[in-house]
Amino acid sequence: MVRSKSSWDEDDVRINKSRQFGASNKTRPRTKDRPDYSSAQTATIIEVDRGRVQCLIQAPAGKKIITAMKARELGKKSVVVGDLVSIVGDISGDEGSLARVVTVLPRKNSLTRSIEDHANDERVIVANIDQMAIVIAAANPEPKVGLVDRALVVAYDQGIKPIIIMTKKDLASGDDFLQIYKDLDIPVFKTEKSSDLSTLQNELAGKITVLLGHSGVGKSTLVNNLLASSVNKVTEFGIENGERVTGDVNEVTGRGRHTTSSAIALPLSSSFDGADFGWIIDTPGVRSFGIAHIQAARVISSFPEFSEAIANCQKNCTHNEPGCALNNWPTLTDQHLARLASLRRVLSIG
Template sequence: MVRSKRNWDEDDVRINKSRQFGSSNKARARTKDRPDYANADTATIIEVDRGRVKCLIQTKTGKLIITAMKARELGKKSVVVGDLVSVVGDISGSDGSLARVVSVLPRKNSLTRTIDDHANDERVIVSNVDVMAIVISAANPDPKIGLVDRALAVAYDQGIKPIIIMTKKDLADGDEFLKIYQDLEITVFKIDKSSNLVTLKKELAGKITVLLGHSGVGKSTLVNNLLSTPQKNSIKSETKSTQQVTGAVNEVTGRGRHTTSGAIALPLSSTFDSDEFGWIIDTPGVRSFGIAHIKPSRVISAFPEFTEAISNCKKNCSHNESSCALNHWPGFNNQNLARLASLRRVLSLG
């Protein structure tokens, strides 16, 4: 007979108190019935900070910003800036009020990246955006083709309009670099700290724009110049500073310092009902932007002039083989071929 090394006694026995003292103290029985959120309000996420989020919501008295917590069942990384969500609870926006995000509505698009090109490690940065502003600097640090190409691939894949904003034009003209993208007919803005941004503001008015770029290219400075006036909460009328912290470029490595810790949406106008009202979503400077999750055929199909040719490609065509219909389509002219070559380079197909 095998004996235990420990001598057990009655103190080692655990008693379920709910059973010991009768049915009146029993734990509440679980139910399969789920809460009904049919009357939940819809809001837009403008900032995520751990378990709390800030939302823009339309009420009977106008638009206002509220604070909410995420329902536990949504998970830790279920909500990103730009998401449309259903909220319940206190949506007054008053001091100490706290609503609850109970569901995330379907996204029309999302800006995602994979870490070091691992397709299974896909991360959503923001969602439901209209414009992707790829911010590069003419110098210090020098513009990188890799980041621009990868960002364009994601933009075309998700149906987001890309534009290029080149900062620090006072240090270099950057024209040679920009020639690479002229066949794709992308709108380009060249600016520095003293530039008049009226034309750029008109381009972004009424849209949700995400800024994407390496650290040190001047994204935070650009945001500060775009946001000419402080924004106000429509309920309390308390001034909320939207000035972003700026950082310098390391002279040894040529890399910038992260000054934005997480994506945050900032209003372009101090008045929610203004015709020029729109959102700028500032994101942390990226050093890795993998696109292993992007399908080349989906990117190329975003260009209507290639749709008919692609329909004649073989199944699972990589669009980088001699039999690809894009290589032999009779309707192509020199401009079509130049745009196709640029797209293939963007996707590292050529």
């Protein structure tokens, strides 16, 4: 028989002893006090390795690298390479010292991808970058339109300047492939192992550039060549024996083997305070790059020459349909129409 609440007496009430007699040794009283992080130091994340991160901070004597752990409240996937964070604790940088990341500052942009094209499974790869260098090979493996197009969609969506670096130009010209992107005015650099990279280095100087590409296209070799003048001075950045580890291409599948296991930021100068100081962020080779989380309208709106036209589009226009105002906008020149066609092709493939 179930008794009604009206028939309960004091014997039916379970008493919390810690509340009756005050907090016991096992129960900590609640407090409204919050940690004071007013003296926290701002740092940049340059590497994430499971529970530890490497941070770059500006110290009185110059820049230095420290090791830190993420505060529990931030969660497991809360920080990525490129993040600006607030850190507290031991920031001496001495061996065995450990600071703590307590806050992730707002990101100006981020390079993200969705897994298996599911918009709800979005992964952030890096943050706060100036340029995206899409690295493809002229051959072995063959360049893939799908990866380049998807990377461009993310770049335009986030306001990141895209550039294309084609490696292994000694194996093929790659000109037919690159012709696809001529109307988008994307800077293109063609390299091989013995190339003079001075022009490319000038493009990267003073900027934070993320390298993105399939495994086996030669990203690690490219990184080694770009860092040739400084790798021996920055061994703390995970460079083994003066070089990043390189890989090859599987002859059966035509796919590259992974040689970089996590994103890492590397300095483009032998000195942190060099006049041409810049960073490249090397990322693991990607096998899939979903963009289900990207809105097509936001991508096209990043091109100012189309802003007046898209202002006349209907609500929720995909900008790739018969009723789109861009189809009949009188001020669009032939060059504009060519760029629009390229953008629409990029979006349709994504």
